[in-house]
Amino acid sequence: VSPLVTSPIYPPLSGKAATEEPVVSFSPNWATIAKNDSITLTCTVGPTAPLSQRYSWYRDNRRINGKERSFIIGKAEEKDSGNYQCQAGTSETSDPVRLNVTNDRLILQAPPSVYEGDPLTLRCYSPYTKPVNATFYKDNETISSLNDSLTLGASVGLAGTYRCKVCQPTEFNHSSPYSSAGIAITFQELFPRPEIRADKDGVQGGDVLTLSCHTALNPARGATQLQFAFYRNGHNVQGFSSSSNYTIQSARPQDSGNYTCDTAAPSVSVTKGSPGLSIHIHGEYNVMLCPGQTVLVWTFCTCNCMYSTTIKQHISRELLCIMYILNPTHSVYLVI
Known part of the structure; x- marks a missing residue:
């Protein structure tokens, strides 16, 4: 039994191919050919690579003749069997692709x-x-x-x-x-199962919160377009689009929940979902000094703290506060 060579999966970069590594492809696209058949190997690099550059070819980790983007085997022999790799300029060497020549x-x-x-x-x-x-x-x-x-x-x-x-x-x-x-x-794998991540821990009410859907498109399929969707408690909050981010501009306690994301490659009907990420958003504190109270800088005072709960009620608590001057026109009260 002759196994087909498989390529590794690359580090996640939110749905983009990990690097501009070259990829070796065959034409005709067969892993095994007959003796005396011909085949063309092509070294494909990402769109940002220079159009004019020198190529290097390797078989079983040994340099072989070939300086062009395409390497042609006009009349294959069994000694042409091996693992082929290419390099474009100073790029990384491609992953090996196996060619078998048989009689x-x-x-x-x-x-x-x-x-x-x-x-x-x-x-x-x-x-x-x-x-x-x-x-x-x-x-x-x-x-x-x-x-x-x-x-x-x-x-x-x-x-x-x-x-x-x-x-x-x-x-x-x-x-x-x-x-x-x-x-x-x-x-x-075209891409591994995505992972959803938050850009911060301990989210407070009013914070800007961004969730990202991370995966890695196999470089050999760098032209494949990925789309992303986001869900809270199973309900869609952002439909499929090319953006791998979902942003809540002003987080509220009711935005708390279990978030997931889906990554899809519509052209080949592949969709994968992430594990859940639990997000808890704390209510907003609005600190007010007690009426008529005189406060000095860096001194303690008693104040009322209005706390917005998830049921949209306001409660007043006596908390210990400290005030300091940021500039002559702005003051900040810290609850401790």
């Missing part, structure tokens, strides 16, 4: 990487003749017996071990069965 009579071809939400396309291929009536198997169970190619709907549940089998005519007009080697197909 097998029958090959099951699949993309080098399959992501959440992607359809899975397989091809039962022979370099000698076009297979007819190919039968595809997943975990040794028949899933199709029609053409030489098969496309399955996007689902992480499609992960498994695949192979194909055909009956090809011989020179004596007899049919001879051939079976491909099995390949293990796994689905990479």
Whole structure:
């Protein structure tokens, strides 16, 4: 069984690809090709990268000839098999992508990487003749017996071990069965489950509070657009948009609750929700001096403190207050 190489998940940056790391892609997009077939490897960098720069190519961590954005293997040999990486200028080196070159009579071809939400396309291929009536198997169970190619709907549940089998005519007009080697197909995360964060602890009434929905888009899918939505106690407070932030301009006790966020990639119908974050917002204090009381700077006084509770009632308590002068026209009273 030949496993497909999977890429790591990158540090969260609120829905953006973590870095401008280059990505290696294949055309045609098959991880396994036949001997003497051709394939083009392309090094793709983010949109902010310079258009004109020098590229470096590596196979199994060793530098190989190639200074252009595309690296062409015109007539593949088995020695061309390996893990390919590229570097654009002084960028980080890309994650490795595995290419297999085989002399097998029958090959099951699949993309080098399959992501959440992607359809899975397989091809039962022979370099000698076009297979007819190919039968595809997943975990040794028949899933199709029609053409030489098969496309399955996007689902992480499609992960498994695949192979194909055909009956090809011989020179004596007899049919001879051939079976491909099995390949293990796994689905990479497009982005991990998001995490909701608050920009401050101990929120007081009247504070500006910003909640952020953090995740990390896989750099290999940097062009995928993410959208975010926010909820309090299961009720939507901000619909899906490109903003990963939700701001409460003047927090009130009734804004307290359990907050969650969703991250979605609408183009591939992938949506993930965050764990909850409990937010408690304290009421506002309005401190007033007692009528007719004379107060000196840095002295203690008794005052009434009006406290706004979550049920919108006002209660008056005798609290110990301290006053200090910020400037000749502004005073601040601290409750202690």
